[in-house]
Amino acid sequence: LVSRKKKADNTVVEIKGEKVGDGNTHFVFGPCAVESYEQTAAVGKVLQSKGLKLLRGGAFKPRTSPYDFQGLGIEGLQILRRVADEYDLAVISEIVNPAHIEQAIEYLDVIQIGARNMQNFELLKAAGEVDKPVLLKRGLSATISEFINAAEYIMSRGNGNIILCERGIRTYETATRNTLDISAVPVLKQETHLPVMVDVTHSTGRRDLLLPTAKAAIAIGADGVMAEVHPDPAVALSDSAQQMDIPTFDKFFEEITDLDRRLR
Numbered sequence: 589l590v591s592r593k594k595k596a597d598n599t600v601v602e603i604k605g606e607k608v609g610d611g612n613t614h615f616v617f618g619p620c621a622v623e624s625y626e627q628t629a630a631v632g633k634v635l636q637s638k639g640l641k642l643l644r645g646g647a648f649k650p651r652t653s654p655y656d657f658q659g660l661g662i663e664g665l666q667i668l669r670r671v672a673d674e675y676d677l678a679v680i681s682e683i684v685n686p687a688h689i690e691q692a693i694e695y696l697d698v699i700q701i702g703a704r705n706m707q708n709f710e711l712l713k714a715a716g717e718v719d720k721p722v723l724l725k726r727g728l729s730a731t732i733s734e735f736i737n738a739a740e741y742i743m744s745r746g747n748g749n750i751i752l753c754e755r756g757i758r759t760y761e762t763a764t765r766n767t768l769d770i771s772a773v774p775v776l777k778q779e780t781h782l783p784v785m786v787d788v789t790h791s792t793g794r795r796d797l798l799l800p801t802a803k804a805a806i807a808i809g810a811d812g813v814m815a816e817v818h819p820d821p822a823v824a825l826s827d828s829a830q831q832m833d834i835p836t837f838d839k840f841f842e843e844i845t846d847l848d849r850r851l852r
């Protein structure tokens with residue numbers, strides 16, 4: 589169902605007026621994890637000031653270590669909803685358990701399925717049964733074919749509003765946290781009719797690489813870019829090394845939108 593052979597025209601996923609897949613570049617920004625109302629609102633306010641609509645933030649955090657911050661859970665989703673309503677934004681947040689979906693969709697606009705759960709087939713099926721767009725991230729060691737099949741699980745249950753997100757894969761390289769597979773973007777766009785985004789934060793794990801990789805994503809034809817923004821990354825409870833503070837984000841956004849304009 590997700591194959592380009594089944595449907596020649598691009599799927600457009602509409603989220604609060606943003607038509608992801610329409611040929612323009614769309615942006616998803618926000619903190620790695622929701623830590624407090626104040627922290628999330630600080631980012632929400634900046635997004636609104638730039639005319640941006642898509643706010644991300646983790647409430648259920650799938651952390652490598654069980655001793656790391658696990659997220660605020662439903663309370664985190666409630667904070668996101670409040671901030672989104674105050675600043676006229678849509679909420680994108682990860683769900684890790686099929687049992688949470690029903691409650692979470694009261695607060696969410698987009699269900700994110702994270703890299704670690706790309707082949708959690710019960711979660712994929714559950715997300716396929718609700719009427720909410722899904723942002724599906726590529727698994728840490730998933731081939732493109734496995735990634736496409738994961739999207740197929742969602743669509744086979746009736747939900748065709750899927751955005752694919754390349755977020756880097758595990759390779760032997762250690763200079764970056766993951767290896768951004770930039771060529772996955774045109775491959776996915778050729779093989780499927782779904783919009784494709786690039787998460788520059790989790791693919792690189794390095795603040796200094798966010799701008800060049802975001803430029804590459806735009807230049808190669810991604811439908812959107814995701815990156816993490818935190819009012820004070822030094823004290824962030826997760827992903828402290830790669831989130832942008834607000835002044836860095838201002839500059840980042842200015843440069844990528846400038847490139848985006850020049851490429852059109």
Ligand code: PEP
Nearest residue numbers: 646702703704725755790
């Ligand atoms: C995230 O986007 O918050 C996240 C945990 O990313 P990934 O699943 O790609 O590691």
Ligand code: MN
Nearest residue numbers: 620816826827
């Ligand atoms: Mn993160």
